Amino acid sequence: MIRMEAKAAMEVLAITFFWASLVRAFAGPDEPHFAVQLNGKFGFINRAGTLVIPATLYAVSEFSDGVAIVMPTRGTGEIIDTNGKSLGKLPLYKSIEPFSDGLAVVMQDEHHWGYVDSKGEIAIPLVFSAATSFSDGLAAVADEFGKWGWIDGPANLLFPRSLAAADNSKKAWRVSLVETNLVTWTRPAK
DSSP: OOOOOHHHHHHHHHHHHHHHHHHTSSOOTTOOEEEEEETTEEEEEETTSOEEEEEEESEEOOOBTTEEEEESSTTOEEEEETTOOEEEEEOOOSEEOOOBTTBEEEEEETTEEEEEOTTSOEEEEEEESEEOOOBTTBEEEEOTTSOEEEESSTTOBSSOSOEEEEEEOSSEEEEEETTSOEEEEEOOOO
């Protein structure tokens, strides 16, 4: 296992936020703001190019579900809304995914994944060995043995943890069973 010093972890987190913002520079139509860097600090502009959240932040993620994860200074984490208002503080995690369905996947270490809400509070405990973002109310998670299943909320397992792999895509639920080939289940109509 690779162990990181807090300083190195912060640098990786800052680089991750920066590249995530670059890769997703043209967010979907539901996200009104885009990250920009001015004089070495980050802020957000709207679709018209007007600076709406001042460039005073050390690092930022893109907006998703109307919130963004930011580092106001090195070593601090927060969740902000589209007005720049802090919704809650975040402890430092090794990995934080963008929000989806109101929750963000967080990784404390290689064996502790869970979910936080938009206030930064743990919504689903960090008990999984891997986890994916929620999509249409479902998320794929793996237990300590690497077996995958789906949850629709805190510890509400929908499929047994007997899957070798799972993918929570927008079009279908896909699973790879241990003894069989790829099987696809299309999501039921809402």
